[in-house]
Amino acid sequence: MVHIILWSQERPQSPPEIGGPDLGTILAVTPPTAAPHRIAPELEADAAHALDLLLDPALEPVVDMVVMSHGDHYEARTHDGSVTFRRSETDPTGYEPIGATGVDPLTDQSTEKFAPLAEERANPYPHRTANAYPHAYDTIAQIFDHPSAPDLCVIHSAAHNWEDQGGHRGEHGSLGVVQARAPxxxxxxxxxxxxxxxxxxxxxxxxxxxxxxxxxxxxxxxxxxxxxxxxxxxxxxxxxxxxxxxxxxxxxxxxxxxxxxxxxxxxxxxxxxxxxxxxxxxxxxxxxxxxxxxxxxxxxxxxxxxxxxHGILNNAWWDRATGTQIxxxxxxxxxxxxxxxxxxxxxxxxxxxxxxxxxxxxxxxxxxxxxxxxxxxxxxxxxxxxxxxxxxxxxxxxxxxxxxxxxxxxxxxxxxxxxxxxxxxxxxxxxxxxxxxxxxxxxxxxxxxxxxxxxxxxxxxxxxxxxxxxxxxxxxxxxxxxxxxxxxxxxxxxxxxxxMEENDPTVQGDWDVPLKESGLTFRDEAYGFLYLGVS
Ligand SMILES: [Zn+2]
Incomplete structure (x- = not known):
């Protein structure tokens, strides 16, 4: 398992080294394909195992939900519910939900929540059930149009504080409205x-x-x-x-x-x-x-x-076509x-x-x-x-x-x-x-x-x-x-x-630990892009 230490690394610690890295390993171009990525049939048992571990109640403080593609439809799954949805020719949003179990995690896709500043400050690190996930169906579906999309995409909670990122008090990366919202x-x-x-x-x-x-x-x-x-x-x-x-x-x-x-x-x-x-x-x-x-x-x-x-999937990802970390x-x-x-x-x-x-x-x-x-x-x-x-x-x-x-x-x-x-x-x-x-x-x-x-x-x-x-x-x-x-x-x-969202320094933890201890073969790129069956 390789952890990229660059959750959001806009701060190189030294000037770029020209000719230092082997640029040949980062030149692979993988254009979007017509069919969305889906978990390979031979990896479905691993995916089910990983989901059991990721959605264990013990991890709920840090794992907000896991999103995935089933090819012709998509799913967001949590500890206590799930929703499936697909692209739609007739729905004006371009998507339609097709099923839910337990608590549907994407019921609130509003864009106005926790603004202005007083509203945000009055609702620090909202739980999933209080949060909003703007344009959730579209923004989840698009990532799986790329052949190097992850098998499972782990969405961290609003409260999650990455201990090994120096315990930074501000974080982003998730679907939640405060982390998605730019000026x-x-x-x-x-x-x-x-x-x-x-x-x-x-x-x-x-x-x-x-x-x-x-x-x-x-x-x-x-x-x-x-x-x-x-x-x-x-x-x-x-x-x-x-x-x-x-x-x-x-x-x-x-x-x-x-x-x-x-x-x-x-x-x-x-x-x-x-x-x-x-x-x-x-x-x-x-x-x-x-x-x-x-x-x-x-x-x-x-x-x-x-x-x-556009193909720049993340700060780091795994290129399936070439078997290369990018x-x-x-x-x-x-x-x-x-x-x-x-x-x-x-x-x-x-x-x-x-x-x-x-x-x-x-x-x-x-x-x-x-x-x-x-x-x-x-x-x-x-x-x-x-x-x-x-x-x-x-x-x-x-x-x-x-x-x-x-x-x-x-x-x-x-x-x-x-x-x-x-x-x-x-x-x-x-x-x-x-x-x-x-x-x-x-x-x-x-x-x-x-x-x-x-x-x-x-x-x-x-x-x-x-x-x-x-x-x-x-x-x-x-x-x-x-x-x-x-x-x-x-x-x-x-x-x-x-x-950028303020997190809770008392809420720390790493979902890779139980995955690793279970013996699963996987890579976690850039914290949350899980690729199964590769190490
Ligand atoms: Zn940034």
């Missing part, structure tokens, strides 16, 4: 100015909405991206006054939107507040796809596809992660270039950089590692009292500072001895928020400091847009890749 702010040219509205979207909607806003040319079937799962959110757009010439997107990794919006309202995040005041934001957020994990959802944001369709989210593999994209997957950059062949696009510190003209990770792929400051002390917009004691805060401060240097440099027309035109589309990815919200939990002071620092950093980028004279022709988007 969604859109503002500027071509965007409605409705303020904070009581609605939600999905992260797969971000790319088609940006492309529609820019006026990109759709495919003949009306989609902006091949195999697009998301939809254009027309409810936030107002194109009567014209379209923007530029879109700049910010990603605050792992940011809890309730916390972000509250800090914007209280004056602690003035640049976020500025965008919110001139645009439209979803109070109930934009929902990440399963697994609500970093690389899977960064890629969903940029490609408009669910993880089971790790995308590590310091050694980030720059090559997109080698695992399913064939035919397009990015926002792809669609911009299809429409405007001479347009310039930029991807700052974002691993999902397919077809971007400028990408930070291109430097690493070429072996040209940019100069990385050794000491974060004294860097602008850094909270020294957390930089000093926290290794993760310190490293993320350096990385995010470099991100601002790139974005501001490009917008000023010059970065590292190269001149650049103004980007039609620029994506700017910040990592500090995830590090801090993991470490202290989303409601901690270190989390608040990370938002203040990140807010100031996007202020630098927005100021650069103003200096370039492009502010009135620009739209801005701010999202995260998943939410």
């Amino acid at each position: 969604f702010v859109i503002a500027g040219k071509g965007v409605r100015n409705d303020g904070l509205v009581a609605r939600s979207g999905r992260l797969v909607d971000v790319a088609p909405t940006i492309l529609h806003l820019l006026g990109a040319t759709p495919h003949p079937d009306g989609t902006y991206l091949a195999g697009q799962d998301g939809e254009v959110r027309l409810d936030v757009l107002d194109l009567d006054g014209g379209r923007p010439q530029h879109v700049i997107g910010f990603l605050f990794d792992g940011t809890n939107p309730n916390v972000l919006y509250a800090m914007a309202a209280s004056g602690e995040a003035p640049n976020v507040a500025r965008l919110m005041a001139m645009g439209t934001s979803y109070q109930h957020g934009a929902m990440a796809s399963l697994p609500t994990i970093t690389l899977a959802n960064h890629t969903s944001i940029i490609t408009g596809r669910h993880p089971g369709h 790790i995308t989210n590590s310091s050694a593999t980030w720059h090559a992660a997109m080698d695992n994209l399913a064939a035919g997957t397009e990015s926002i950059h792809t669609a911009v270039h299809r429409t405007w062949s001479d347009a310039f696009t930029a991807s700052c510190n974002e691993p999902c950089d397919v077809d971007a003209n400028y990408s930070t990770f291109d430097f690493f792929r070429r072996g040209e590692v940019p100069p990385i400051p050794n000491d974060p002390i004294g860097l602008p917009h850094s909270t020294e009292r957390f930089v000093r004691p926290s290794k993760d805060y310190s490293w993320s401060t350096i990385i995010d500072h470099m991100c601002v240097e790139q974005a501001v440099g490009i917008l000023s027309g010059h970065y590292r001895d190269t001149t650049y035109p103004l980007p039609k589309f620029m994506w700017v990815n910040f990592t500090l928020t995830d590090s801090a919200m993991h470490e202290g939990g989303p409601h901690s002071e270190i989390a608040a400091a990370s938002i203040r620092d990140s807010d100031a950093r996007i202020g630098e980028v927005i100021a650069a847009v103003e200096r370039a004279g492009a502010f009135d022709d620009t739209a801005f988007v701010l999202v995260a890749d998943h939410g």
